[in-house]
Amino acid sequence: MSKHDIINRVGNMREITRQMIKKYYINRLKYDFMGYEFDRNEELSFHHLIIPKRKCQNMEHKGYEEWNGAILVQDTAHEYLHKIEIYDRDIFEYITKEMILENTSCIIDMENITRINDALGQFEKEYLGMKTPKGNEIVKEDYIIKRKLQKNGLML
Numbered sequence: 646m647s648k649h650d651i652i653n654r655v656g657n658m659r660e661i662t663r664q665m666i667k668k669y670y671i672n673r674l675k676y677d678f679m680g681y682e683f684d685r686n687e688e689l690s691f692h693h694l695i696i697p698k699r700k701c702q703n704m705e706h707k708g709y710e711e712w713n714g715a716i717l718v719q720d721t722a723h724e725y726l727h728k729i730e731i732y733d734r735d736i737f738e739y740i741t742k743e744m745i746l747e748n749t750s751c752i753i754d755m756e757n758i759t760r761i762n763d764a765l766g767q768f769e770k771e772y773l774g775m776k777t778p779k780g781n782e783i784v785k786e787d788y789i790i791k792r793k794l795q796k797n798g799l800m801l
Contacts (some may be wrong), residue, residue: 662691665716669753678715678744678779679765680690681722681792690719692726694745715744718791729768732783736768764790 717723730737772783
């Protein structure tokens with residue numbers, strides 16, 4: 646991959662991320678597609694929903710297309726979702742399905758966020774306190790704390 650290709654890919658990723666932040670009112674909501682809070686846009690990243698990043702290398706824009714994406718907080722939601730993908734494929738697919746619904750309906754809905762939160766709670770019942778083979782916690786404290794939202798009297 647040439648330096649020019651890398652610059653184009655990063656530029657497109659940033660542009661589609663910026664467009665999605667605006668379209669889904671993420672700055673106004675102050676939380677992402679999974680309900681994780683953030684302070685600065687620099688914390689947000691593009692997550693490939695339908696076609697995984699590893700299968701997008703030959704696609705135009707490397708799969709960084711709105712129809713294939715969700716905006717997630719990199720250090721919490723995005724990182725956590727990929728851990729869930731490793732340890733519990735069913736919960737990963739359920740959460741992905743909920744984010745696809747948000748994407749196709751063009752709204753981050755509290756009903757979807759609640760269902761995602763419930764799925765994360767199921768995962769935590771099984772994996773809280775467990776460690777990876779390298780000795781890292783599977784469920785970090787921030788994965789739980791950073792998604793506690795209080796909106797319209799609803800505590801998630």
